[in-house]
Amino acid sequence: MPAPAPTPADSAGFPGFPRVRGHRDAQDALARALARGQLHHALVLVGPRGVGKATFARGLACALLCPERPGQGCGACTTCQRVLAGNHPDVDWLLPDGKAGTISVEAARACHVRQAHAPYEGKAYVVIVDPADALGEGAGNALLKTIEEPRPGIHFVLLTTNLQGMLPTILSRALPIRLGRLDDTIVGEILHTRAPDVPPDRRDMAVLLAEGSAGVAVELASDPSLERCVELLRQALTAVQQGPRAIFSGDQSPRWTAWSAAVGAGEAEPPPEPDPEPPPTPIATGKKKVAAKPKKPDGDAKKKDAPAAQRSAVRRLTELWILHVREQIRGRAGLSGVPRSHIAASPAQQVATIAALQQLEARIERMGNVRLTLEQTLLDLSRPAHP
Numbered sequence: 001m002p003a004p005a006p007t008p009a010d011s012a013g014f015p016g017f018p019r020v021r022g023h024r025d026a027q028d029a030l031a032r033a034l035a036r037g038q039l040h041h042a043l044v045l046v047g048p049r050g051v052g053k054a055t056f057a058r059g060l061a062c063a064l065l066c067p068e069r070p071g072q073g074c075g076a077c078t079t080c081q082r083v084l085a086g087n088h089p090d091v092d093w094l095l096p097d098g099k100a101g102t103i104s105v106e107a108a109r110a111c112h113v114r115q116a117h118a119p120y121e122g123k124a125y126v127v128i129v130d131p132a133d134a135l136g137e138g139a140g141n142a143l144l145k146t147i148e149e150p151r152p153g154i155h156f157v158l159l160t161t162n163l164q165g166m167l168p169t170i171l172s173r174a175l176p177i178r179l180g181r182l183d184d185t186i187v188g189e190i191l192h193t194r195a196p197d198v199p200p201d202r203r204d205m206a207v208l209l210a211e212g213s214a215g216v217a218v219e220l221a222s223d224p225s226l227e228r229c230v231e232l233l234r235q236a237l238t239a240v241q242q243g244p245r246a247i248f249s250g251d252q253s254p255r256w257t258a259w260s261a262a263v264g265a266g267e268a269e270p271p272p273e274p275d276p277e278p279p280p281t282p283i284a285t286g287k288k289k290v291a292a293k294p295k296k297p298d299g300d301a302k303k304k305d306a307p308a309a310q311r312s313a314v315r316r317l318t319e320l321w322i323l324h325v326r327e328q329i330r331g332r333a334g335l336s337g338v339p340r341s342h343i344a345a346s347p348a349q350q351v352a353t354i355a356a357l358q359q360l361e362a363r364i365e366r367m368g369n370v371r372l373t374l375e376q377t378l379l380d381l382s383r384p385a386h387p
């Protein structure tokens with residue numbers, strides 16, 4: 001954005017968009033653009049999952065519509081509250097409503113029709129596309145004209161974790177705004193607000209694992225598989241220490257009891273983009289019923305998909321293990337309740353352990369026999385030849 005240096009006139013006293021935490025540079029840049037009346041009509045908020053892209057889009061919509069504090073949003077007036085609750089007529093959400101997790105052409109066309117009559121109450125009409133990479137060719141084409149030649153007051157906010165996944169025709173007409181990872185302090189505060197009952201130990205672990213994603217931290221803190229995967233990590237460390245006999249110790253051993261428990265609690269698919277705010281109402285197509293956020297994996301299908309649950313358990317195990325070793329490299333104790341490993345005694349050994357785990361992580365999706373691959377990695381880590 002060709003923004004000049006901030007001047008006291010347009011950035012002084014700006015507390016941030018309602019409910020938005022972190023992302024101060026992006027907030028300031030957009031608030032300055034709003035103050036000058038030069039906000040780009042199509043923004044792409046790009047950043048890792050769970051850093052608050054949807055929350056940011058809501059906050060920005062408040063800034064565009066709020067009559068009390070125009071250009072910033074007060075968060076308290078009726079307009080802001082309706083925007084934040086997802087039921088303001090001048091804020092429409094384009095969400096995946098098709099079987100393949102894509103945004104339907106009907107929904108995109110309905111949006112095109114609605115924008116022609118908008119705004120309905122305020123002075124702007126905001127279309128939030130979540131996620132933008134769910135826009136296929138057909139739906140994208142239905143929106144393209146609106147994005148190419150926008151009427152005054154029409155704004156698009158497209159959310160994505162991956163610019164490469166977006167249609168080039170849409171991306172070329174939009175301004176990307178990068179939302180990076182949040183500070184652990186902010187993640188911890190958000191987690192404390194949204195999940196106040198989570199014990200401190202578990203909260204700390206969730207913050208560490210979430211790597212700057214508040215949504216992921218909230219998800220982890222309430223994930224029953226986390227404890228089981230921590231137990232699997234304890235058992236894996238013991239097995240590596242004791243060698244091949246412990247690694248190939250049979251289904252009744254503590255190792256594989258922990259494995260079964262972790263796999264039983266695992267999730268078949270990576271969870272959807274976490275968004276703890278109230279679900280927005282998707283745009284009505286008038287043609288068929290549109291589900292609110294049909295991203296949740298099917299419970300029954302999940303149970304039947306054993307290899308996927310095994311991959312999920314290994315993915316979580318490697319995440320926890322790498323985090324555990326990294327914490328030790330930083331001179332800390334590692335994860336609470338997990339023993340230090342003899343194989344991670346020197347920095348070189350610790351780095352080699354992380355490399356071996358990263359190799360395992362990279363192979364997860366291609367694993368035929370997941371448990372055997374894990375056993376081989378444990379065996380490699382237990383060998384004296386391991387540096």
Ligand SMILES: [Zn+2]
Pocket residue numbers: 062066067068069073074075076077078079080081
């Ligand atoms: Zn307001």
